Amino acid sequence: MSVRVTFEPAGKKVETSPNFIIEIAREANVALRSDCGGKGVCGKCRVVIVDARGEISEINEVERKHLTPEEIEAGYRLACQTKILSGRATVFIPPESRMEARKVAEIAVEEEVELNPAIRKIHLKLPEPSLEDTRPDFERLKDSLGDVEMPLNLLKKLPVLLRDANWDITAVLWNKKLVGVESGNTSSRVFGLAIDIGSSKIICHLVDLVNGKTVARGYAENPQVAYGEDVVSRITYASKKEENLKKLQEIVVDAINGIIDEICKEADVRYDEIYEAVVVGNSVMHHLFFGIYPKFISVSPFTPAVRQGISYPAREIGLKINGDGHVTSLPLIAGFVGADATSNLVITKIHEKDEICMVIDIGTNTEIILGNKSRLLACSAPSGPAFEGAHISHGMKAVSGAIEKVRIVDDEVIYETIDNLKPKGICGSGMIDLVAELYKAGIINRNGKFVKETKRIVKDGVPKFVVAWADETETGKEITVTEKDINELLMAKGAIRSGWMILVERLGIEANEISKVYLAGSFGRHINIENAKTIGLLPDIPNDRIVFAGDTAVGGAKMALKSVEEREKIEEVVGKIEYVELSADKNFYRTFIRAIPMG
């Protein structure tokens, strides 16, 4: 017996077996928030059943915890708790539960680098075999190319390729491996792909390796989001059984393949002209992409399966570039300091500098690297998802309609939203502004407690500060913050602050001796530096020493794509980074507690 569900406002219809709404939405490819991966913890997968002709599961305790009686009355349910048991239903996904494309930093920072890619093309006119020259095909090639390896797949068809091309060929080399034999002279067409697999967004840049120019860019949601907003939920799912891991690998590879189709079309490049893809991402994204069992990244002592850069034939991964081409990852630094952090290093080049610099990439885990060319320390601060809107009453990601900037002038709130829409909630940068401004206005104290009466503080139940009145918002409901929300933000900040404080201490310097702080990652681009310093997220150094590094991840991948020297250099540097496991530091807890308050 099947059920029929229509998702609104998208209007997607699906017929399937009785199941939880969240599962049916996944099946129908309807984007629905599920920050905790469907465990009933986050309460973000709110939907409204607008029409039901059939049986639906009874409302349960989990739902009662996350929904007000008025909301329940209005038909609100949690998609992860509600089962469509029979008949048909229309499910409306309210704005706050929609997953929308995050803003992508337009400019991926990239340094100029001398072109010397791993992929090289060599045009050859081979002498035809004759009774006087009976050299076998591969040896004939090697006499021109030197000692190269060859994949079996290519060897199988080599005799045909050479003869169809009438011995006028272009050999494609990946390092010392022959990965392609093309007909005629194709040496003007050499392409590579840089891929940044973020937990929520995937970015691909197609690079012309003859001139180093980026010829097309593409983006997609990471479809793994449907299996958990946070990486830990995905690890849990992937570790449960082999098929799950395979599934998560397949969907991310499929999503990338979709981008490849698009950008190849745009740039008029055949996918099999791409012979290398360099991939970056955090350790979990890295493991899931390669299909490596990820469980132990999330279990103390948080060890990944491999740290060094790895490279395997695209065929083994299913990536839609030339099957004999290679997929290469930048090295990871540690379990929670992934190849994306390596990109930060590649781009900011703090490993080449004399002065002490710091790179900080704020996210659920905040990667921090501190040092200079003689010594580098790295750690991952467990900042949690507060900056992404989780655990904050009206928190949301930095997507359309999120309040991203806040000022408080004479106890009045002036806010800006992304895309200038009516506000739906408040994102991480908005929260930093809000807390800093509340503090500066004397409305909260350094511990985040309300200490001043204003007309914006509403006191039915827990006291709340109203950021936007009901008539201003998209949802028609007030957007507020509670002391608990402020505390969540201060805790997240405390984790990050204690991370760099411990690194600073280990390096034997003072925080204000840091010459430069690079803010990497898309989050860094949107925060107000002054306010970040006010709440103590960043060290108190002059603003001109704080630099937006931008979205370095794909840029780092491109550097490696363009230059084998860069790749080798970074492999060497990363091998020497001292990773500091904060949870093993005896001062961590004390430092953390001291790092929570402001001022």
Place this chain on the structure above:
Amino acid sequence: MSVRVTFEPAGKKVETSPNFIIEIAREANVALRSDCGGKGVCGKCRVVIVDARGEISEINEVERKHLTPEEIEAGYRLACQTKILSGRATVFIPPESRMEARKVAEIAVEEEVELNPAIRKIHLKLPEPSLEDTRPDFERLKDSLGDVEMPLNLLKKLPVLLRDANWDITAVLWNKKLVGVESGNTSSRVFGLAIDIGSSKIICHLVDLVNGKTVARGYAENPQVAYGEDVVSRITYASKKEENLKKLQEIVVDAINGIIDEICKEADVRYDEIYEAVVVGNSVMHHLFFGIYPKFISVSPFTPAVRQGISYPAREIGLKINGDGHVTSLPLIAGFVGADATSNLVITKIHEKDEICMVIDIGTNTEIILGNKSRLLACSAPSGPAFEGAHISHGMKAVSGAIEKVRIVDDEVIYETIDNLKPKGICGSGMIDLVAELYKAGIINRNGKFVKETKRIVKDGVPKFVVAWADETETGKEITVTEKDINELLMAKGAIRSGWMILVERLGIEANEISKVYLAGSFGRHINIENAKTIGLLPDIPNDRIVFAGDTAVGGAKMALKSVEEREKIEEVVGKIEYVELSADKNFYRTFIRAIPMG
């Protein structure tokens, strides 16, 4: 509409679509000779339709050419020309058309060699990760093993393997590549497989690489025989379309996998404990096994796709040893001087000797290597299938019932058959004896023409010499030879003789200066040296300088399996061999003509 066919004497029944008998026999796995691969050329796929209730295709011109009117009357047909169109039929396969296991040389020659296999096992007790030691899994392994590579497939499950084994593991290395991680100490169990893929027979030896002993041996027919007895028919089939090549690869791999199952059971070894297989075979068997497009081996100038030894993961070939284990071939010497000839070299070690030696491996193509440690020449003489019984009226392979030894005393014939059965035909060694004895008895002259009347010469139609009278034979029909048959043999001999004559001349020596002639391959073991010299197949040197090298092929594979030094040495030597393409030698034709007669 389907047809039903019963094959006798095996009693195998099959129901299938209307088709040629030869195709139906293949489908039913009924062994049926098909020396030309079903092209209607050899006339060896003779069958008798003993019962037919339905429609059968009309007898055609090809059949009339190969069958006598009496045979046609008796129900004889050619299986490759006759289609069962409807209903049911019983098809009898007469003894001469049955494919039976060839005798396998019992003793594969093998030299003692110091054990140093490519596969090594190293037992390790790794320190468990802790917050103080967060090295990733692979780097933890590498700190004990040195710089090794790792297949993705193994990396994917490495975290689980290490933890399930409680960090007490045995690392399996193939050269510098980690190919296995086993739980506990398994270093006493290291196995390798030596495989000789003959065009008609496959031989596998399972070797314990801890002590170098062969622990089990297995044999099977090469199922590709059903697609042509000779390699050229198989090349033709395989080159027609991609699926055909895939098919020929699959069936030979399947046959080997069947042997592996048997010998693993016999020796109590798990197939995944075998981490390397070394394979030898002629160039066509080699290409078909690896799935390499073989066409150009059979087209002038006869170039294979690759000459050097190649090695690929077993997974890529489908061989049932450990999937991450490696399948390695010995190097080929040239298109028609394959890895089996390389084995001859490995075993006879003529490349290490001061004196000039020759190895000769007689077959459809006869591989000849001549020289010593300072210079080696090789050629392939196109001897054709006469020694395997083809193109000889009553020729057959060296299987049960074949006349393998002949003496003529007072114009009377004394013969011996394989397994002492009633004769069915005459095999190659029998033909050599017969021709030499006829010549010595003055019954034929040096050109193979009958020059003396005896009661054994029958003259209805072309004159024939009766080797066995009708009442002595299995078939109840006379076994005879004609001048044409004798000429076929002398031509085959001429090809071989001119091969070594040209090498001898190139090396600037006289034939009698050859210190030792090694007869390699199974055919060599069964010939009468004196008679071989009489007909001129071998140089006229004292018998004690002619040595049976035996079936060296699998022995050579075992040498390489046991020692990487041997493997490297042979790779180097083979790289230096001067291959002489006979068809490009301006003296070949003249030499060949002079090499045909005896005396």
